[in-house]
Amino acid sequence: MPFRIGRVVSLALFLFLSGRVFAQTNWVTGNTGTFDLNTGTFDDRWSTATNWDAGVPTSGTLARIGFGTTPGTALIDSTVSATASQLIVSNAAAGAGTLVMTGGDLTSVGTYDIGGNAASGAGANGTLLLSGGTITASAGSINVGYANANSTATTFGNVNMSGGTIILSTNTQRFNIGVRGNATLNMTVGVINTYGETLT
Numbered sequence: 001m002p003f004r005i006g007r008v009v010s011l012a013l014f015l016f017l018s019g020r021v022f023a024q025t026n027w028v029t030g031n032t033g034t035f036d037l038n039t040g041t042f043d044d045r046w047s048t049a050t051n052w053d054a055g056v057p058t059s060g061t062l063a064r065i066g067f068g069t070t071p072g073t074a075l076i077d078s079t080v081s082a083t084a085s086q087l088i089v090s091n092a093a094a095g096a097g098t099l100v101m102t103g104g105d106l107t108s109v110g111t112y113d114i115g116g117n118a119a120s121g122a123g124a125n126g127t128l129l130l131s132g133g134t135i136t137a138s139a140g141s142i143n144v145g146y147a148n149a150n151s152t153a154t155t156f157g158n159v160n161m162s163g164g165t166i167i168l169s170t171n172t173q174r175f176n177i178g179v180r181g182n183a184t185l186n187m188t189v190g191v192i193n194t195y196g197e198t199l200t
Contacts, residue, residue, distance in 0.1 A: 023085075024062040025054035027072035027097070044075045046082045046106075057084040059109065066090035066097020066126060076133060078103030086110030086140065093123025101164060103132040111140035115157025116147050116181050124155040124181075130164040130190065137167065141174040145183030155181035161190040171195045 029051045033044030049055050051074065057063035063084040065072045069092070076082050076099070087108055090097035099114075112135070115126035128144075145157035157178075168175060175194055177183045192199040 023054075023060055024064065025052040025057050026067045026070070027051060027063075027065040027074055028053045028070060029072070031071060031073040031098075033073075033075075044073060045080055046074050046076045047080045057082065059083040059107075060085050062086045062088070062110075064088045064091065064097075065099055066092075066095040066124075068092060069094040071096045073098040073100060076101045076104045076106055078133070080104040082106040084108045084110075086113075088113045088117045088126075089128065090115055090124045090126035091117055091119065093125065096125040096127075098127045098129065100129045101131070101133045101135065105134045105136065107136040107138060109139045112137060112142040113146050114142070114144045114159060115183065116145060116155030116179075117143075119148065122154055125158075126156070127158040127160070129160050130166070131162045132164045134165045134167065136169065137173055138169045139173070141176060142166070142168065143176045143179045144185065145178045145181030146176075147180040149180065157181060157183040159183075159185045159187075161185075161187040161192075163189050165191045165193065168194045 032042040034042065034048055034050045036043045047056055061084055065074050066089055081104055085108065089099050114128050116124035144159055145155055147155045175192060177185050
């Protein structure tokens with residue numbers, strides 16, 4: 001009996017962890033967001049549930065903007081406090097993705113992949129436009145222009161900073177510009193803090 005109970009507990013724990021690892025939500029409303037009938041405008045905020053196919057990302061969710069054949073532009077402003085387990089901005093040419101951040105905060109325990117990821121297709125094109133707010137990588141690295149080591153795919157990642165702060169919390173994390181892909185970092189104003197070392 002103890003053996004059988006142990007197996008049941010182990011299976012339940014495995015399923016619970018698996019659900020957390022593989023939960024994901026994709027940006028589905030293109031570059032405009034959801035049309036708001038009350039205001040007559042488009043809402044492209046990260047925090048709007050209908051902009052995602054599985055609801056607003058949480059700390060246990062992989063968030064993807066510009067996935068497959070759907071391009072997308074998402075906004076984080078001063079009204080938004082966002083989380084994700086990992087963020088991928090564009091993984092294919094047809095799904096160019098942009099994250100615009102003018103305020104608020106975004107925290108991920110996993111990696112931030114801007115312009116490609118480990119399984120990306122050729123032409124992935126991701127952009128981060130940061131003018132305000134704080135991005136925190138609490139455990140994973142930030143990769144700009146990322147292609148698989150075994151792939152010949154060309155990827156493009158762009159980070160344009162005119163304000164805001166990027167924080168990498170531990171000394172094992174990296175801010176990688178061009179991980180077997182093409183990448184640019186344009187920084188006029190802002191702060192990048194890599195575990196105590198600051199670039200302004």
